[in-house]
Amino acid sequence: MAVTSLSPTIPGPYAPLGWRGQALAFLRDPIALMSALRRDYGNLAAILHDYPWWLFAFGPTYNQHVLSDAALFHSTPIAPLTTPPNSALARLTNNLLTMNGETHRQQRRLMLPAFHRKRVESYRDDMVALTEAMLAGWHLGQQLDVARAMQHLTLCIASRTLFGVDATSDTSSVGTLIHDWMAALESGGVLLLPKDLPATPFRRLLRLSDQLEARITTMIAQKRADPTAQHDVLAMLLAARDEDGTALSDEELIGQASVIFIAGHETSSNALTWTLFLLAQHPRILADIQSELAGVLRGGAPTLEQLGRLPLLERVIKESMRLLPPATFMMRYTTRPTQLGPYQLPIGATVTISPYITHHSPDLYPLPERFNPARWETIAPGTYEYLPFGAGPHMCLGSTFAMLEIKIVLAILLQRYQLALRPGARIDRNVKITMSPRQGMPMVVQLPGTALLRAEVRGNIREMVELRSSG
Ligand code: HEM
Numbered sequence: 435m436a437v438t439s440l441s442p443t444i445p446g447p448y449a450p451l452g453w454r455g456q457a458l459a460f461l462r463d464p465i466a467l468m469s470a471l472r473r474d475y476g477n478l479a480a481i482l483h484d485y486p487w488w489l490f491a492f493g494p495t496y497n498q499h500v501l502s503d504a505a506l507f508h509s510t511p512i513a514p515l516t517t518p519p520n521s522a523l524a525r526l527t528n529n530l531l532t533m534n535g536e537t538h539r540q541q542r543r544l545m546l547p548a549f550h551r552k553r554v555e556s557y558r559d560d561m562v563a564l565t566e567a568m569l570a571g572w573h574l575g576q577q578l579d580v581a582r583a584m585q586h587l588t589l590c591i592a593s594r595t596l597f598g599v600d601a602t603s604d605t606s607s608v609g610t611l612i613h614d615w616m617a618a619l620e621s622g623g624v625l626l627l628p629k630d631l632p633a634t635p636f637r638r639l640l641r642l643s644d645q646l647e648a649r650i651t652t653m654i655a656q657k658r659a660d661p662t663a664q665h666d667v668l669a670m671l672l673a674a675r676d677e678d679g680t681a682l683s684d685e686e687l688i689g690q691a692s693v694i695f696i697a698g699h700e701t702s703s704n705a706l707t708w709t710l711f712l713l714a715q716h717p718r719i720l721a722d723i724q725s726e727l728a729g730v731l732r733g734g735a736p737t738l739e740q741l742g743r744l745p746l747l748e749r750v751i752k753e754s755m756r757l758l759p760p761a762t763f764m765m766r767y768t769t770r771p772t773q774l775g776p777y778q779l780p781i782g783a784t785v786t787i788s789p790y791i792t793h794h795s796p797d798l799y800p801l802p803e804r805f806n807p808a809r810w811e812t813i814a815p816g817t818y819e820y821l822p823f824g825a826g827p828h829m830c831l832g833s834t835f836a837m838l839e840i841k842i843v844l845a846i847l848l849q850r851y852q853l854a855l856r857p858g859a860r861i862d863r864n865v866k867i868t869m870s871p872r873q874g875m876p877m878v879v880q881l882p883g884t885a886l887l888r889a890e891v892r893g894n895i896r897e898m899v900e901l902r903s904s905g
Contacts, residue, residue, distance in 0.1 A: 443777070444478060444479070444480045444483065444489065444777045445475040445476070445478070445479055445480070446471070446475060446479045446480035446481050446483065446489075447471075447474075447479075447481060449481060449482055449483075452482075453482055453486055453488070454626075456481045456482055456488065457625075459481075460481070461622060461625065463863075463865065464762060464763055464865045465762060465790060465863060465865055465869075465897075465898070466894075467481075468490060468492075468762075468763065468786070468788050468790065468791050469791070469794075469897075471490050471492075472490075472492050472791050476492075477491065477492045477493045477495075477496060477775070478490070478491055478492075478496070478774065478775050478777065485782070486782065486784060487779070487780060487782065487783035487784065488783070488784045488786070489774070489779070489783060489784070489785050489786070490785075490786045490787075490788070491774060491775075491785050491786070491787050492787070492788060492791045492792065493791075493792060493795065494792060494798070494816065494818040494819045495818075496774070496775070496787060497787050497792060497818040497821060497825065498817075498818040498825075499774065500766055500774075500785055500787050501764070501766075501787065501818070501821075501824065501825045501826035501828070502825070502826045502827075503826075504534065504535075504538070504826060504827040504828065505535065505769065506768060506769055506770065506772055507766035507767070507768060507769070507785060508534045508766060508767055508768075508769050509531060509532055509533070509534055509538075509765075509766060509828060510532070510765040510766060510767055510784065511527060511532050516628060518630065518640070521640065521643065522640070522643040522644045522646070522647035523639065523640055523643040525647060525685055525688050525689055526615075526643055526646060526647060526688060526689060526692045527619075527689070527692075528685075528689040529689035529690050529692060529693035529696075530542055530545065530690060530693050530828070530831065531693050531696070531697060531828070538827065538828075539827070540676065540680075541682070541686065541690065542827075542831070543676065544671070544674040544675075544676060544680075544681075544682055545671060545674065545690060545831060546831070547670065547674065548667045548670035548671055548674070549667075549831050549832055549834065549835060551834050553670070554834045554835045554838055555738050555838065556665070557591075557595040557835070557838070557839075558737075558738060558838065558842065560591065560594050560595050561591055561595070561838065561839055561842045561843070562735040562842060562846065564587060564590045564591050564594065564602070565587065565735075565842060565843050565846045565847065566735070566846065567590075567602065568583065568586070568587050568590075569846065569847060569850055569851070572851065572879050573879065574851075574879055574880065574881055575878065575879065575880075576878070576879040577856060577876065577877070577878050577879075578876075578877060578879065579874040579875060579876055579877075580707055580710055580711075580853060580874075580875040580876075580877045581703070581704075581707045581870060581871050581874045581875040582874060584703040584704075584706040584707045584710075584843075585613075585699075585700070585703040587703070587706075587843065588698075588699050588700075588702045588703040588706070588839070589601055589609040589610070589613060589699055589703075590602050590609070591702075591839055592609060592694075592695055592698055592699045592702075593607055593608065593609035594666070595666055595667065595835075596666055596667040596668060596691075596694050596695060596698070597609075597653060597666055597667070597668050597691070597695075598657075598664055598665065598666035598668065598669065599653070608646070608649045608650065608653065609695070609699075611642070611645060611646050611649055612646060612692065612695045612696070612699070613699070614642055615639070615642045615643065615646050615692075616696060616700070616867070618635065618638055618639040618642055619639060620866040620867060621635050621639075623635035623636075624636050624639050646692070647688055650687075650688050650691050650692070651684070651688065653668065653691075654668070654672065654684060654687055654688075654691075657669050657672055658672065661673065667694060668687075668691055671687060671690060671691070672687065694831075694832065696867070697830070697831075697832060698832045698835065698836065700760070700867070700868045700870070701760040701761060701836065701868050702760075702836050702839050702840060703870075704758075704760040704868050704869060704870050705751070705754065705755055705760050705822075705836070705840055706840055706843055706844070707870070707871065707875050708754055708757075708758040708760075708869075708871075709750060709751060709754040709840070709844065710844075710847075710853050710875070710877070711855065711861065711871070711875055711895075712750075712753075712754050712757070712758070712805045712899070713750070713848075713852075713853075714852075714853055714854050714855045714877065714886065714888075715805070715855070715888075715891070715899075715901055715902075716805055717886045717888070719750065719805070719807060720848075720852060720886065721883075722746055723746050723747060723750055723848060724848060724849070724852070724882050724883065726744060726745075726746045726747065727744065727747070727845055727848055727849050728849065730743050730744055731845060731849060733849055735842070735845070735846050736841070736842060736845045736846075741838070741841050741842070741845070744841070744845065746807065747841055747844060747845060748810075748841070749807035749808070749810040749811070750807045750844075751837070751840055751841065751844070752807070752810050752820075753805060753806065753807040753809065753810060754805070755822035756793045756799065756820060756822070757793065757794075757802075757803070757805055757898065757899055758869065758898060758899070759789045759790055759793060759822045759869070760822070760868045760869055761789060761822065761823075761824065761867075761868060761869075762788060762789060762790035762865055762868075762869050763786050763787065763788045763789070763790065764786070764787055764788075764789075764824060764828075765784060765785070765786050766784070766785050766787070767782055767783060767784050767785065768780070768781055768782060768783045768785065769781065789821045789822055789824075790869075792818075792819065792820075792821065793820065793822075794898075798815065798819050799813075801900070803898065803899055803900040804900045805899060805900070823836075848882065849882065850882070851879050851880065851881070851882065852880045852881070852882045852883075852884070852886065853877040853878070853879060853880070854877060854878045854880055854886050854887035854888065855875075855876070855877055855878075855887075855888075855889065855891060856876040856877060856878055856889075857887065857889035858889065858892075859873075859875075859876045859889075859891060859892070859893075860873055860891075860892040860893040861873070861875070861891055861892070861893040861894075861895040862893040862894050862895065863894060863895065863898065871895075873893075
C-alpha cells in the first residue's frame with residue numbers, strides 16, 4: 435500500500451518558524467543540532483513533519499539502510515539551490531556527488547581509473563615537493579594560522595595533481611577561483627536569497643560560476659591540443675573511455691572537474707589541521723610519532739614503501755578522522771514512499787545521516803571524546819561504523835589520494851617541526867560542507883623534541899574532544 439504522509443509519531447522538536455527556522459538552526463551549527471536530537475530523541479528524529487520533511491537517522495544500522503540503497507535514497511544537491519537552467523552554475527554542480535542511478539554509475543566507472551592506487555601513487559613526488567616548498571618558508575618561533583597554511587598547501591597539491599597547474603604563486607589560478615566559488619556556494623546569503631538580483635551574493639555566485647567554467651573549458655582545450663604532455667587527473671578523465679568507447683562530454687568534464695576539487699581540497703586540509711591540533715594537545719603521542727618517523731625515515735621524505743611501515747601515523751590519522759571527521763553529515767532524499775525503522779516516510783523526505791554522531795557513539799568507541807590512537811590496535815569497525823569517507827555507491831573516490839597526501843605532509847612536517855597551539859587560542863567549529871576551525875588554527879612553530887608550549891584551550895572544541903587542562 436502506498437504511503438502518502440509521514441507518520442506524525444516520529445519524535446522531534448516543535449518547529450515554530452517552519453523550514454526556514456529549522457534550516458537556519460541546522461546551518462548555524464549542524465553538530466549542536468544533531469547532538470541534541472540524538473540526546474533527546476534517540477536514533478531517529480524529525481525536525482520537519484510536513485513538506486519538506488526532514489529527518490535525522492543515526493547509527494550504523496541506519497547508515498547502512500540509507501547509504502547502501504542509492505536507488506531509494508538519492509543524493510541531494512551540494513547546496514539546496516534552484517540553479518538557473520543552462521547556467522554555468524547548473525553545469526558545475528551536476529557531478530558525481532549529485533548524480534544518481536545509471537548516470538552516476540556510468541560516470542563513476544569512467545572516473546575510477548584516475549583514482550586507482552598505482553595512478554595516485556604517481557603523485558607522490560609532487561606532494562613531497564609542494565610540502566617541502568611550504569616548509570622552506572617556515573622558521574622556528576613563527577606564528578601562523580595552520581588552517582590557512584594547510585588550505586593553501588592542499589590547494590597547490592590539488593591544482594597540480596588534478597589539473598596540472600601551478601597555484602603556488604598564481605593568485606588567479608583555477609584553484610583559487612574554485613576556492614572562492616565554494617565559499618560563495620556555502621554562504622548563508624546565497625542560501626537565504628537564491629535570486630539573480632543586482633548586488634546579491636547569488637549574482638556573485640553566478641558570475642564566479644561563469645569565470646570558473648571558462649577557465650575549466652580553456653584547460654580542457656589546452657589538454658586536448660597536447661594530450662601526451664599531461665599526467666594529471668583531468669587529462670586522465672579526457673582520455674577515459676567506457677567499454678563501448680563512450681567518453682565524458684565537455685559538459686560532464688566541467689562538472690566532474692569541479693567535484694574532484696570540491697570534494698578533495700578542503701576535506702584534506704581540515705583533516706590535516708585537526709590532526710596537527712590534536713597532536714599539539716597530546717605531547718606523548720606526538721613524541722611517539724616523532725620517534726616512529728625518525729626511526730623509519732631518518733629525516734627524509736617517505737617513499738611509498740616506507741609509508742607502509744608507519745603504523746602509528748596511520749592510527750593517528752584514523753583516530754583524528756574518527757573524532758573530528760571533515761565530512762560530519764550526508765544528505766539523501768527518498769525517491770518513493772518507504773519504511774525507516776518503525777516509521778513510514780513519504781516520497782521526497784530528506785534524511786540526514788552523520789559520521790560525526792556515529793563516531794562519537796560510546797557503544798562503538800568507549801570514551802568517544804578521547805583522542806586515543808592506540809584503540810586502533812584492537813578495533814576493526816565495520817563500513818557503517820567508521821565512515822569518514824562515506825560508504826555505499828557514493829563512497830569517496832579520492833580516499834587513497836587523501837590518505838597518501840595526509841601521510842606525506844605529516845611525515846615531512848613532523849620531522850622538521852612541531853606545532854603548538856598559541857596560548858589563549860579559541861577553537862570553535864565551523865561546519866559547512868566540511869568542518870573547519872572558525873577562527874583558524876593559530877599555532878607556533880617549534881623544534882621537534884622541545885617542550886610543547888601548552889595552554890588552556892577555549893571554545894566549543896571542548897564539547898567534541900576531551901582536553902586535559904594545561905600542564
Ligand atoms: C580527508 C579527505 C577526504 C574526506 C574526509 C572525504 C570524504 C568524502 C565523503 C564523506 C564522501 C561521500 C559523500 C556522500 O556520500 O554524499 C566523498 C565523496 C567523494 N570524494 Fe572525498 N573525501 C576526501 C578527500 C577526497 C579527495 C582528495 C578527492 C579527490 C582527489 C575526493 C573525491 C571525492 C569524490 C569525487 C566523491 C564523490 C563520489 C561519488 O559521489 O560517487 N575526496 N568524500
